Amino acid sequence: EALVLNDPDFQHEDLNFLSRSQRYEQAIRKSALMVMKLREYGIADPEEIYWFKSFVHRGRPEPLDLHLGMFLPTLLTQATPEQQDRFFMPAWNLEIIGTYAQTEMGHGTHLRGLETTATYDPATQEFILNSPTVTSIKWWPGGLGKTSNHAIVLAQLYTQGQCKGLHAFIVPIRQLGTHEPLPGITVGDIGPKFGYDEMDNGYLKMDNFRIPRENMLMKYAQVEPDGTYVKPLSDKLTYGTMVFIRSLIVGDSAHSLSRACTIAIRYSAVRHQSELKPGEPEPQILDYQTQQYKLFPLLATAYAFHFVGAYIKDTYRRISGDIDEGDLSELPELHALTAGLKAFTSWTANAGIEECRMACENTVMMLQTARFLVKSYTQVSSGQQVTGMVSYLNDLPRQRIQPQQVAARSVTVRINDPLSLVEAYKARAARLVEAAAKNLQTELNHRKSKEDAWNRTSVDLVRASEAHCHYVIVKLFAAKLSEISNAAVRAVLTELCLLYALYGIIKNTGDFLQAGILTDAQITQVYQRVKELLAVIRPNAVALVDSFDFHDVHLGSVLGRYDGNVYENMFEWAKKSPLNQKEVHESFHKHLKPMQAKL
């Protein structure tokens, strides 16, 4: 951290005043420098690279993200040793800068719908890459617009007249040396977006563009010189990279939310407004119950997501070890879990931004989780046991034997006990999974098409997935508490955990009431308890965001400064606005004055 902050090459200019082109240029400048410095300091550990990166770019995306985050890892996991020899070192040395081109203008998460084709021509031993329609233009990949000279392109493989599904190809797109697009390649920037100004998200159109046979990534599936297709072991592997990206997004959501909380809570401690008591000075707005109610549940959420992010990263690391050894048994649960958690956390953290990097869509993710849940439920119904995070479904058949299962459960919830609240969330998830599965069954009995039935139940299914993810998060948060040895830290995090869980109940009272997990009286207590917790957490609020330990330049916020000198700095900052560069703006002479003369 200090390495970056003290390095004059990375000094901060105010991004808010730069145009998109300037922002892109600055990002490129810093990325280029960053790579050099990484080599210079000999930093190679992925975690360290991540931290270094996040300080160079102050948490902003950069054009080389996809090169480092997707292009290189895909080479490592899907290229043959021969291909690695050819591409990896040049890519590592940045002679090749690559991106990952999956999403098309008309097609997102549904991989099988992609239209780009790669047709094998045995005569020349080449693949012919083609974008047959407007909707098949590759759209969104980061770094594609202006930066990259290669792309890993996902396309439908045709050989010997047959479609063999999606495969990955290494496609050179710009001339080495001049950086001009190659003949047959149309490539450019997709224009301004909602944020992510420094990223040159791009489009790519290929007109019968030829690449050698050896440019198909062939570690798993292969096309032989005569065009014979050799199948891979498991097609689930294509999802591997996506799972990895999603797990990063979960962590990113926690990170963005922590920053937002830091800014909002520090500012709320500095800002004074109105009066609570007649005659007294205006109080800090953080003393208002309504302000606490807005911010503290988010603070609790930031902590909860932080723990979830750590959990997923660990699980991913563990499972990917198994995958390398050919054990794919845990991949479905991981895929389902990362899909749901990615959607849940980015929804909640309102960081819906990241999803666009992949143009994946949260509802689709939730339904992927739902598919897994329904499958697990069906397994349980047929007498099999399920394992992992869904093992609570194993209890469902037993509960059904008891006639008054619902009423029997309700009294046991203790609203001051995190573990008891985990049980409440578990019961809600179980009920909603069961209800969705049953509704699905009813629909299936009524109509021929399985797909129609699925569609007509999808609102229920999304609710079930949300409840499942919510349960997982509360569970992980509560489990974390026992690992904390410092009593004071444990006490404050227990309060946060309770707030997170109880606030979730308030936001979903209907679910808990309708299932009889909690009574009306308990809901009233929950409301009361949440308000008490706000007052309890209030004295620690600033300390809790200080613990996130964001440096001021990383926050990039006038309001969230560590020293709280908000107003002075806002004034200083405003004076730098481009509109203030001249005392009298030129539009006065151009427009205002002539108008006053005319009217």
Add this chain to the structure above:
Amino acid sequence: MALPETSKYSQGSVFNGVNPDLASERQTASFSVEKLTAWLDGGAEHTRIRRAVVEAIESDPVFSRENQYFQSQNERYEAAVRKAVHLQIKMREMGWTENGPESKYIYRALSGDFAFLLHRVFMRSIVVLGSDKQIAKWIPLATQYRVIGSYAQTELGHGTYLQGLETTAVFDITTQEFILNTPTISAMKWWPGDMGRSATHTVVFAQLYIHGKCYGVHPFIVQIRSLQDHSLCPGITAGDIGPKMSFEHTDNGYLMLQKVHVPRENMLNKFCEVQPDGTYVTRGTEKINYFPMTTVRISIISDEVIIPLMKACTIAIRYSVVRRQSKLNPGEQEAKILDYQTQQEKLLPQLAAAYAFHFINNYLQEQLDRGYKEVQRKNFDTLPELHACSSGFKAMVTQYCTSAVEVCLRACGGHGYSLLSGLPSLYTKILASCIYEGENTILLLQTARFLIKCFMAASAGQPIPPSVTYLAAVKPGKCPAKSKLDFLNPDIYIEAYQHTAVRLISSTAAKLQDIIQSGVKKYDAWNQCTVQLVQAAKAHCHYISVENFAETVEKLETKPAIQKIMKHLCDLFALHGIFSNAGLFLHDGYLSGAQMDMVTASYLDLLAVIRKDAVPLVDAFDFTDKSLNSALGSYDGQAYQRLYEWAQKSPTNKQISPAYEKYLKPLLHNTLSKL
């Protein structure tokens, strides 16, 4: 029928015809789009005038928004000033006047991207708060743009709470002037639009001091820039506050006053005056200072909130029938995403809300007109109700619509995130509306204060204003619905909303009493109840919205086809509210768990019904392609071609990137160390 409409809406389109996926949606409309449009406008004559205004403005290249998404803050500001100036010429040319029937459509046609909005607030505040003499002096000057006005209330450290303002105006008997001063950095005026670069004058709100005694906040007309060369007047520091999340075209400004002298006549004095000897005279009530805010609040609901939501719905729904994704049934082509239940459940409730709030806006407008007439007759009795009403609805509608636009944005997946979709700019604009002209939580608490007061009065048998009479008729009990069809009966759901609102208000009132009786000071007790008070105020506004929608539908009996589809939307709006706030309705057992399942079933059934009319329902909002300015939402549905074509216009594609020569090339050629 498709052909003439295409040419009417999509002038200048380079693409051939309407995308068949969108055309087919228009074949099956259950009602006449043209008739619905006319009804929404308040009659066919209004529709004609509106289209004429839109046509006149959009055909004029000065008003073009074509490059808006690629422009910098400086360029946006300059374009906004150019448009505002050109508008004056245009209005003369067309014979439009400020008070004519055309004026309300001009703003819609320009989509807000022009300067001098605060100039209108400046004029409005003089008309409402100024004496006849002041009106006679300033209004002609302002009308001819001899002066350009702004409205400076908010300070760096102080917002909605007027009494907290720090700027002072001290009356100096010897010179017969007020001396205005900014005593601290947090007292600096901050945010007023048009003030950073454009305004020559502004209405400054400051604490009035006479002979050392403070008389509270009053409005003063202060000149800030020279009328000759536009340089800042002595004692004035002013400038632009820098980039914001939206409103790039507006020069929101800061203003610091150092012993600035203004003549005694510059205090707006319709309701209170400082006489030459320093005597302070009031005529009327201090509450009148809030009246300009009330009118501004109501006007932004329509212009800044409901229209953006209608546009967002138009874009998202049209795109959702053009976009195909995954397969519903194996072997078929990929399905339109609007055929997915989850997509319907995202978008159709937002569409219903757009209609609900359009009707609430009519209701508020009527209330305001009535209130304004009373104020003119110096009767201030209706002000508390009007103020409570405008505050609550401003908060509820802006909050609801902001989430709704965000839902639309996310429902378009990645392409919604591109500025070219038009959705991000609608979202950032509407998000600002939650904050300016009164922060929403504070506004809801003002409404809550009014509701609690009325509830107490009703309990004591005193008369209460018309919009809250339901508080007097508290009926405990249970919802009588027996089947899911019962929940399509407005009486059933209106009563459920009424019951919930009353329950929340009465239980909070009771709790407030309890806390006070236990010895806690009144203001502490209030702060301990604020979370629930906010909830109660929202429930009240939600209830009025549902009831008003149902009443609007009832009045439609001469137009059966429109009435039918409006009834569906009304049902959807109401049931969506119950579905999303189930706990509030289940809490005291008013609805049972079984009834909640009926609500859900009816609610999901409605989605499939309204799905068929979704495109005609957004077509009826009658936005031209130019006004939507969206690559995804155009009338002809050629979303992908347009997106590709617009992206190629991006300045980033026109030049060879300087970053390549400077940084990438050395990087690629591994000569970085020489940098």
